[in-house]
Amino acid sequence: MPFFDTGELFSIGGVTIRIGVNALSLLMALVAVFGIIGLLNSMKAKNILAIVFSGLTVLVFGLWALATIFTFGYPNLG
Numbered sequence: 001m002p003f004f005d006t007g008e009l010f011s012i013g014g015v016t017i018r019i020g021v022n023a024l025s026l027l028m029a030l031v032a033v034f035g036i037i038g039l040l041n042s043m044k045a046k047n048i049l050a051i052v053f054s055g056l057t058v059l060v061f062g063l064w065a066l067a068t069i070f071t072f073g074y075p076n077l078g
Helices: 020-045 048-073
Strands: 008-012 015-018
Touching: 020 048
Parallel strands: none
Antiparallel strands: 008 015
């Protein structure tokens, strides 16, 4: 793994389960959810700067969470 060496949690039937990347992707998804809440609140207040920063937060952390889940979040079944 190029970004995080999390170590093995356990193995089931030859499938290795790793813990660190899964927790990281959940935390990034949580930040993206809070960004969506902030985006909605800033749209209600019509605050342009807050809309821009909230939108960037949702975009960056949401895509990073999805990429982490799709890249490392699932066990290697091969």
